[in-house]
Amino acid sequence: MEDDDALRFAMDTLVRSFGRETLLFSSAEEFLASGHIADTACVLSDIMMDGMSGIAMHEKMLELGYTTPMLFVTSFPARHLTAQAMTNGALAVLSKPVDPDVISHWLALVLDSPRQPPVAG
Template identity: 45%
Template sequence: MSIVDDDEGSRLALSNLVRSLGFQVRLYESAEEFLTSASVVDVACLISDICMPGMSGIDMYEYLLAQGYAPPTIFVSAYPTPSLQARAANSDALVLLEKPYPAASMTHWLSVAIGKP
């Protein structure tokens, strides 16, 4: 699992949840940092904030799609405007969760992403 979020508190809280479920996780504070990492081709699930300085989470996902590789992706956003919601829905990502989201929602979507009921 890889988490891309410019907010350190959100990134760390989500990584604690993911680790508590038994998954290994890598953390990135920007889309650019993730895209230049070796994790791009070796990630089972990508969790990304949408609104970040520089490249947005959706732009990063669209870039991955254009490169022929986009892992199951869960978007998160504190400010999911209708236009962001529509763009996320049209991107083939799994879901857009509004921050703060219940841990049970993230747990459900992580199960969907890795194909476990």
């Protein structure tokens, strides 16, 4: 999830360049209402967005019983937000601009299996 259109499409292009399928959402609320939570292999989300934050979205997913792997990106790497995300089980909190090799590494850890569902972002 990314509420900035240009960044969302840039991240989509990057993830697709790794041969991964993607689903794009402009907000946490849009993703939660999409019906795609159960068939998403990994979520790549900004922490700070208009409306619901990425962390609040992750907490809602956990409440609903979804333990989908989460990768967060942020332009504002505050310790308390990183700590909260990691306490909730996030795989990583990455600072923007994100190194493409770092994204590739994390996605490979999560997705390299016989079945590769889409990455929501």
